Each structure stands twice: as C-alpha cells, then as structure tokens.
Amino acid sequence: MKTSTSLAGLIRRALCAALLGVAAAASVPAQDYPTQPIRLIVSFPPGGAADVIGRTIANGLGEAFKQTIVVENRPGANGNIGADAVAKAAPDGYTLLMSSGGTVTANPFLFSKMSFDPxxxxxxVASAAVVRPYLMVHPSLPVNTVQEFIAYARANPGKLSYGSAGNGSSLHLAGEMLKRDAKIEATHVPYRGAAPALNDLLAGQVHFMFDSGPGLKHAQAGKLKLLAVGSAQRSPQVPHVPTLAESGLPGFDADTVFGVYAPAGTPTAIVNKLNAEINKVLRTPQAVAAIHAIGADILTMSVSEFVERQRAERARMGAFIKQAGIKLD
Structure with missing residues (x-):
C-alpha cells in the first residue's frame, strides 16, 4: 500500500511539473516577443485608409519593439487576398493583418465561397480607427441638404450615379443603404479604389458618393458639397455636419472600424501585448495627426471589446446584405 501510494504521489508530482513546464514555456515567447521582424499585411492598395493606418501603427510598433515592421500590401477581392495570407500564416505573432472591418464582417455574406473563415x-488584436462615410455631392446638383438631395433623387429616378471604392466596399454598402433607407434609385459605378472614384466625383462623372475622408479638403474648398455623415455619431472633425440619422434617416450607420488581426491560435499573451502596444501608439500625437489627416478618428479598445464590436457588426451587416440581396460572385 505504501509503495502504491508513494508511486501515485510521484506520478502526480511529475504531471504537475510537466504542466508547469508547459505553462512556463508558453509564457517565454510572450515575454521575449518579438525577437525578429514582424510582417504587417495590408489587404488594400497603397495610399488608402488601411495603408495609412497600417504604416502609422508599423512605425510606432517598430520604435516600441526595437524591431523592423515590414508593411506588405496585398490588395484584392475586397480584402480577402491579404486576409487569406494571414489566416494561413503561422500563429506566432510575426504575421499580422491590417484591414477594414468589412473584410471580416461583410465579406462572408458578400461571397458565396471564401478560402478562409474570418x-x-x-x-x-486591436481596433485602430473608425472610418466614417461622408455623403458628398457634386456642386452641379441643386441641393444643399439631405432632404433636398432625397427630393431631387426621387424626382429624377435612375438619373443619378454614385461612385465607390469597388463592389462590396464599405462605401458601396453605404450607398446601397442610402438607396434603401431614402427610397431612391441611383446607378452604382464601382472603381478600383476610393481615389479614382473621388477624382470622378470632382470631375462630375458621377453625381455623389460616400467618401472615407480624403474628400473633406475638397468640400472645404467648395469643390464638393458635404451633406451629412453616415455614422451613428457626428464626426469630431466636422462637428457642424449632421448625421444622416439626424437628417431624416433614423438608425443609419455605415461606418467601418479598421483594425489589426492575427492568425487564429496566436498565444493570448502575445495578442494582449500587441493590443497594449498598439493602443499606446494610437495615443501618440503623430498617430492622431496621421489618422485625422485622412478623415478618420482613433478608436482604441481592449481585445474583448474589439471581439464584441466585430460580433455585433457581423450580425448587423449580415442582415443588411441579405436583405439587400448584394452578392459579389
């Protein structure tokens, strides 16, 4: 009996030691992380909101971690190409994704088949900024308010066109949401990015569009008319401009949260460390200035808050996309 009892005790102590060893080994990567360069894949083209936000975070993280953060643009398929590369990467914290929230909250409903499950x-990992959709029209339209715009569109059914950054982009979805809520008809003209769409709006090739921020300077210069903000709240950058909800379309909210993601299975300690450091970067004057310059606003959250925000957005946008019948394939 004594031999059996002592043997059982030895086994228990051995198991405990093994478990402690595993826990200690798991904590080492988080304590030392990062020990090599980090690759940050941006799933949209250079020069856009995701690229600016991603490079801003990369610069700050590089300084904080004393490591090189390599930014790699992999645009295509409404963010799916870059996101797929990260989803299939090793879950070690050395491959990260910067993308719009639409890649993970809208794409699963826009595409019948995807090579990964967001x-x-x-x-x-960390939210970074809220990119607001600003409703802008060409000065040639005889409207100055949302109410006048809706009345004009209803009086000219099917004669108006609107640009977007591409099929399935957040700006496209905002346009479709406006058509539904305002009960108007307009032709969607997709572009390969927001910049060419904005250029054609300035040239009068399309009549209106939801702009993600770069158009604000043109509105201030009188080259465009800024009618409203398509977010739940007014933008701190143009606080005098009403929301669409305030302008007669209750509940209208088409903003997008851009953030950083990692492959599933990345150690929680590394995710938490990245979240803390990214939040610090985003609070610096340099980051605030860079993100405000593109018309976006800083939005920091804990990991759990970001997860919950994404879950709510997925349910909300999924319901809208299904109801609107929007499909990309």
Missing part, C-alpha cells in the same frame, strides 16, 4: 481563422 470568424474562425483570424483573431482580433
């Missing part, structure tokens, strides 16, 4: 294959 909800299962990506881990939210």
């Amino acid at each position: 909800e299962k294959d990506l881990t939210p």
Whole structure:
C-alpha cells in the first residue's frame, strides 16, 4: 500500500511539473516577443485608409519593439487576398493583418465561397480607427441638404450615379443603404479604389458618393458639397455636419472600424501585448495627426471589446446584405 501510494504521489508530482513546464514555456515567447521582424499585411492598395493606418501603427510598433515592421500590401477581392495570407500564416505573432472591418464582417455574406473563415481563422488584436462615410455631392446638383438631395433623387429616378471604392466596399454598402433607407434609385459605378472614384466625383462623372475622408479638403474648398455623415455619431472633425440619422434617416450607420488581426491560435499573451502596444501608439500625437489627416478618428479598445464590436457588426451587416440581396460572385 505504501509503495502504491508513494508511486501515485510521484506520478502526480511529475504531471504537475510537466504542466508547469508547459505553462512556463508558453509564457517565454510572450515575454521575449518579438525577437525578429514582424510582417504587417495590408489587404488594400497603397495610399488608402488601411495603408495609412497600417504604416502609422508599423512605425510606432517598430520604435516600441526595437524591431523592423515590414508593411506588405496585398490588395484584392475586397480584402480577402491579404486576409487569406494571414489566416494561413503561422500563429506566432510575426504575421499580422491590417484591414477594414468589412473584410471580416461583410465579406462572408458578400461571397458565396471564401478560402478562409474570418470568424474562425483570424483573431482580433486591436481596433485602430473608425472610418466614417461622408455623403458628398457634386456642386452641379441643386441641393444643399439631405432632404433636398432625397427630393431631387426621387424626382429624377435612375438619373443619378454614385461612385465607390469597388463592389462590396464599405462605401458601396453605404450607398446601397442610402438607396434603401431614402427610397431612391441611383446607378452604382464601382472603381478600383476610393481615389479614382473621388477624382470622378470632382470631375462630375458621377453625381455623389460616400467618401472615407480624403474628400473633406475638397468640400472645404467648395469643390464638393458635404451633406451629412453616415455614422451613428457626428464626426469630431466636422462637428457642424449632421448625421444622416439626424437628417431624416433614423438608425443609419455605415461606418467601418479598421483594425489589426492575427492568425487564429496566436498565444493570448502575445495578442494582449500587441493590443497594449498598439493602443499606446494610437495615443501618440503623430498617430492622431496621421489618422485625422485622412478623415478618420482613433478608436482604441481592449481585445474583448474589439471581439464584441466585430460580433455585433457581423450580425448587423449580415442582415443588411441579405436583405439587400448584394452578392459579389
């Protein structure tokens, strides 16, 4: 009996030691992380909101970690190409994704087939900024308010066109949401990015569009008319401009949260460390200035808050896309 008891005790102590060893080994990467360069894949083209936000975070993280953060643009398929590369990367914290929230909250409903499951294959790390959709019209339109715009569109059914950054982009979805809520008809003209769409709006090739921020300077210069903000709240950058909800379209909210993601399975300690450091970077004057310059606003959250925000957005946008019948394939 004594031999059996002592043997059982030895086994228990051995198991405890093994478990402690595993826990200690798991904590080492988080304590030392990062020990090599980090690759930050931006799933949209250079010069856009995701690129500016991603490079801003990369510069700050590089200084904080004393490591090189390599930014790699992999645009295409409404963010799916870059996100797929991260979803299939090793979950060690050395490959990260910067993308719009639409890649993980809208794409699963826009595409019949995807090579990865955003909800299962990506881990939210840190929110970065809220990119607001600004409703802008060409000065040739005889309207100065949302109410006048809706009345004009209804009086000219099908004669107006609107540009977007591409099929399925957040700006496209905002346009479709406006058509639904305002009960108007307009032709969607997709572009390969927001910049060419904005250029054609300035040239009068399209009549209106939801702009993600770069158009603000043109509105201030009188080259465009800024009618409203398509977010739940007014933009701190143009606080005098009403929201669409305040302008007669209750509940209108088409803003997008851009953030950083990691492959599923990345150690929680590394995710938490990245979240803390990214939040610090985003509070610096340099980051605030860079992100405000593109018309976006800083939005920092804890990991759990970001996960919950994405879950709510997925449910909300999924319901809208299904109701609107929007499909990209």
